[in-house]
Amino acid sequence: MTAQARSTRPLATLALGLLAGLALGPAPAAAQRAESCIGISMEVTGPLANQGLMLRIAIETALDRINGAGGVLGRPLRLVIYDDVGEPARAVDNARRIGERDNCVVMFGGARTPNAIALREPLAEMGLPWIGAISAGTGVIEHPNGRNEWMFRVSMKDRWVTEYLVQQAKARSQNGKIAFVYEGTAWGQGALPDIEAAARRNGVALAGRETFNIGDQDMSAQMIRLRDAGVDTVVLWAVDRESANMLRSMDRIGWKPKIVSAWGLTTAFARAVGPLADGIMVAGTFNWNGPLSPEAQAALDAMKAKFPDRIRTTADLEQPSAMANAWDAIFILAEALKIAGAYDRTKLRDAMFRVNYTGIVADYRPAFIRGNQERMDAVLPEAYKLQAFHNGMLMPIEATPYGMRN
Amino acid sequence: MEAVTQYLLTGLSVGSVYAMVGLGFYVMWTAAKAVNFNFGDIFMLGAVLTVVAMDQGIPLLPAAVLAVVVAAIAAAAIERGFVRPFNQEANAIGWMLTTIAVGTMIESATTALFGSNPRGLPSPLAESPIRLGGAGIYPQELLLPVALVLVAVGLELFYRRTMLGRAMRAVAWNRTAAGLVGIDADRITLIAFGLAGGLGAMAGVLIGPVVQASSTMGGVIGLKGFMVAIIAGIANARGVVIAGVLYGVSEKFIEGYLSTAARDAIGFTLMVLLLLLFPQGLFGRKEIKKV
Amino acid sequence: MSGKALGWLALALFAAVLAAFPWTGDLIGERWPTSYELRLVIRAMIIGIVVIGLNLLVGFAGLVSLGQAALYGLGAHVAALLSLRAGFSFIESMAFAVAIPAMMGAVLAFPTVRVRDVYLTVITIAFGLVFVNILRDWVSVTGGASGLANLPRPTILGERLLATRAASFNYYYIVLLCLLVALWVQYAVAHSRYGRALRAASQSENAARALGVNVVAVRTLAFAVSAGLAGLAGGLFANLALFVNYETFTFTASIELLLMVILGGAGTMAGPILGTGTLFAAQQFLQGLGEWQTFGYGLLLVLVLFLMPKGIVGSLAALRARMVAKPEARETSAWPNWGSGLETITAAPDERGQVTMAASGLTLRFGGLTAVNSVAMEVRSGTVHALIGPNGAGKSSLLNVISGFYRATEGEVRVFGQAVANAPPYALAKLGVARSFQNTELFGRMTVLDNVLVGAQPHFRSGFVETILRLPRFRREEREALAEALRLLRFVGLSDFAAEEARNLPFGHQRRLEIARALALRPKLLLLDEPAAGLTHGEIEDLVKLIRGLADRGMTVILVEHHVDMIMAVSDRVTVLDYGEVIADGTVAEVQANPRVIEAYFGAGTGNGPQTEQTEVTA
DSSP: OOSGGGGGOHHHHHHHHHHHHHHHTTHHHHTOBOEEEEEEEEOSSSTTHHHHHHHHHHHHHHHHHHHHTTOBTTBOOEEEEEEOTTOHHHHHHHHHIIIIISOEEEEEOOSOHHHHHTTHHHHHHHTOOEEESSOOOHHHHSOTTSOOOSEEEOSOOHHHHHHHHHHHHHHHOSSOOEEEEEESSHHHHHHHHHHHHHHHHTTOOOSEEEEEOTTOOOOHHHHHHHHHTTOOEEEEEOOHHHHHHHHHHHHHTTOOOEEEEOTTOOHHHHHHHGGGGTTOEEEESOOSSSOOOHHHHHHHHHHHHHOTTTOSSGGGOSSHHHHHHHHHHHHHHHHHHHHHOSSBHHHHHHHHTTOOEEOSSOEETTSOOTTOGGGGBOSOGGGOEEEEEETTEEEEGGGSTTSTTO | OHHHHHHHHHHHHHHHHHHHHHHHHHHHHHHHSOOOTTHHHHHHHHHHHHHHHHHTTOOHHHHHHHHHHHHHHHHHHHIIIIIGGGOSSSSSHHHHHHHHHHHHHHHHHHHHHHOSSOBOOOOGGGSSOEEETTEEEOHHHHHHHHHHHHHHHHHHHHHHHSHHHHHHHHHHHOHHHHHHTTOOHHHHHHHHHHHHHHHHHHHHHHHHHHHOBOTTSSHHHHHHHHHHHHHHTSSOHHHHHHHHHHHHHHHHHHHHHTOSTTHHHHHHHHHHHHHHHOTTOSSOOOOOOOO | OOHHHHHHHHHHHHHHHHHHGGGHHHHHTSOOSOHHHHHHHHHHHHHHHHHHHHHIIIIISOOOOSOHHHHHHHHHHHHHHHHHHSOOOHHHHHHHHHHHHHHHHHHHHHHHTTSOHHHHHHHHHHHHHHHHHHHHHOHHHHOGGGOBOSOOOOEETTEEOOSSGGGTTHHHHHHHHHHHHHHHHHHHHHTSHHHHHHHHHHHOHHHHHHTTOOHHHHHHHHHHHHHHHHHHHHHHHHHHHSOBOGGGGSHHHHHHHHHHHHHHOTTOSSHHHHHHHHHHHHHHHHGGGGGGHHHHHHHHHHHHHHHOTTHHHHHHHHHHHHHHOOOOOOOOOOSOOOOTTOSSOSSSOOOTTOEEEEEEEEEEEETTEEEEEEEEEEEETTOEEEEEOSTTSSHHHHHHHHTTSSOOSEEEEEETTEEOTTOOHHHHHHHTEEEOOSSOOOOTTSBHHHHHHHHTGGGOOOOHHHHHHTOHHHHHHHHHHHHHHHHHHHHTTOGGGTTSBGGGSOHHHHHHHHHHHHHTTOOSEEEEESTTTTOOHHHHHHHHHHHHHHHHTTOEEEEEOOOHHHHHHHOSEEEEEETTEEEEEEOHHHHHHOHHHHHHHHOTTOOOOOOSSSOOOOO
16 A cells, blocks of 8 residues: 555655665664663663662662772763663663663663663664663564564563473472463563463473453352362463462362463562462572572672661562672663673674673573574573472472472 | 352352441541541551550450551541541542551551561361361451451441430531531541541451461452442441442452453452442432532 | 734734744754654643643533543544545545544534533543443454554655655644634534534533523534544544554543643633643643652642642733723613514414413322323413412423423423424423523623623524634524514613623523523513512512513513512413412402402402502412
């Protein structure tokens, strides 16, 4: 339908096309001298405000360490925070603010996947590198057009998480009846195709798929259907509050399947449902309980020192994996800037592919691989860890009675 | 069969919350022809303040009472400060918007101070459910329907037998005339809003142990409670109770047999259709307006 | 400079500033506005279009909708789906983005215009919630919670529409153009019979109906227009963001839209622009409060609602009025002022003596109460027919049946020879039946002149399109209606008060205005419900002259009254009701001497009927 008038205005179209090309192509490279700030758009207010807070704690502590040691390229790295209340439209606004107004050298992502997905175009248009520590949706990094050039992630990738969870569920299910329960958000709905694909790959036929909405207080109907279908293992993809209500719905009808969950569950969940949480397994990238490497211990101590009111014990690290991811992400960024040699966005982007770094989550050698958008995710499935709730704490599974022997 | 039992039980529990919140709207509306549009936040405060009080070491029961009292006072303060000045005009926009704005303030302050995480409200009655075959219900959940019946009966007695109650009904019918016979309509309205606040907060406290206290728990509950009250015709307490419980049960059956994802879409559409068929509400009386 | 000219100048300035905005960087030599500021302004303009539509609904029609974001979202999704899945071009998908929400608005109007106030708002809220639910969960169509991403870039005739310098900001100017069109639509509707009808219906629905306003139809139109504007904005948004999902269109967004209307000043022309701009600016400014920004937002709103309840424009206007106020000498002229143009007060007067209204076996029951019982009555043209009786006799009820406000339980009413059993009041108004009300139901917040203009409603032939485009026929009809209204004001002696708000008039003037308004209908049958109540002796004499003069010029007047002197002086025939039944019907003298009438007024045992020496009879 748009083909019509091209032939009637060739010259103008050509000129326009040239101009457009000039604007979108080399222009970013020319104007890439940037400020030494990291701009972040995340949930400062709204229902995910706590996740935003945890992110801020990890990032600010990491920056303190870096700036305390002299900063990067002789300058301290600043953090500029904008609130997007978890709304994609605001995230886009903030991205432009960070990219054009503040002219930061890099943007850091918030918690939600749809916010990150909405940034694909604006980031490419501005030539602004972006790094995320949560937003695990596969499509954030693996763009449908195959050409992600600016978005990096030190986090989980839902396609890999789903594979991981399905395998864990398959290994633990007695009767092979596995169901998928997910929240009706972009994160939850986005995981469904990945789960289906993972199930197929692993020879699992899902015995049920159920969903519920944020704010729902009772999931009896869903649980009854699953129970009546004979399901004994549930792959869960939801956040604390609704999962807690789901647990209570299960408790009412006297049904307790094994549950392997994505990283939506935190210690807040355990505190809310008490003993019902015991035995529920959660996939993550890091656990702060148990033996820590010196670097991780230093990070924990630094966070406790900087935020004494909020971080008193490891249980206060409500987003354990995300915070570890963010920590590593900041240091990877610093590395890349050093390799780039200048506060220049394109140079930084190119340098990201040359980073080799040992972090607290994994050994990133290399962190990212050029030309392979699947590998613009730094954390590989080998680094995924299984944890379980035990006595109200989220522990590495080896430290609980719920290891594979059971 | 077990499924049906479960839907009835959970529907009773959920519906009782809607009914109690609806009763709060009923009390407010009949006294002032205006409501606190974000009454759901009072419901939330009941649960959240109880958790806060318990964090300070106060045991459950006194904490709950304290929370309800504080929330009731807050509700009365909202009437005094944000509804009364705007209730002079015929249109509803004034008090609607101010109470919405106040609700925003309450919710965001709670999120900033209390956090966005859910917190459990430990209650001995929410620890293990009573099982009836394959269905179950926490004893805590049975408190609400019981409280509901008591409140509904109490309200009707209050309105009919006590001076204060009759004064409230007088103010509802004709504010000016009530003033002419010596009733302080403003004070009555204030008391009514406080009473309604107590009811809403009580609902929050009673159901909190089951659904976790969080700063955003009140939003949809408030809306549904309001719609339930309107569908019932805001005419009498009994009607609101029946409508609320029925709506809760219907929601469960819709979830069970039609679709969980579309539950609210179906539910709200039903409500709108009901309102079209019964413009005065299911239990309301048809008002003949004099021309 | 007059207020009107000032307004046009302000608009021109506003458009000029917006048009120049993207190029500011060239003037000041800095890279400003960046794409951030530019897109912020574009989004503000887009929201402004939605708010303009909502202003029509809330500010003019008084219909508080808290579901406008859903219509905005519908437009956005229609445009997104058509361009993404069906390959529609920009123009085509935009056309549907306007049309489909407009139709949805009309559908939504159906339930909402039949219920009151809060109920209406609740229905719009429910609609909004249902819509969001559908968006979020109908994954196959709407993309579910993730929404629709990677929308194709809009093009017109092969040229890409972008908000960038490379494209000379062509998309920015398209949005600006749409904003100006929306402002024009708002102006055109407000300053037309539609605007007057909407405002009239919101201030006194009964009076509006009695003057020929089809309230349901005009409100449906308001819904459709506001929905169309919301849809237009939605389409523009989809083509700007190239991504849509449900989160932009939630209940919270509807609340924000309403707040922008109120903040700017509901029912004003510039209100939507100021309200949108201010709230956008406030949101930017509040970002600095970190986790307390939502709290700050709520607090700001409360402050605004307290300090400026009429909104920015309303408060400024009030301020201006106070500063500019000079005490005007306004003269109330004598009335009735039979001048030129009023020789025939009705459009086509009937021949004298024809039966104008005939009721037979008319019965009206409310539950257990029989208000009117088997009433038979005949009224002829060119006569004044009084309807009297003790209080509660059913006089007003009878009047309400004749004017279509009540539906008779049994029996028949024929007006101008046609049976009018179920006719709604506005249809009767079009037929030529006008009435006044016991409590003067003036449109208090409209000017005296506008009040009278509402009465001209049925005489307009030009339709909606002609009104929007200001075609010649519309302009002619407005001119003629205005001239007629001024004539009528002169007739009732209120010429000096034309610009005054009706509610500020002293009581006697209000009565005059009500008569003038009813006469604007050019009625053949005039029903007056206790027009003398509350008038002074002198005013009643004027009223008598008026009624007689009207009857002499061919009008039929049915008069419900208690003032016995007046009835004697002015009536040709009298019908007496008691307990809903006709107990007497005849000339004044016949009725005065009728023993049943005497008994009804004074009880058994006295020999005198209603005497002129008595003070007014109230049973």
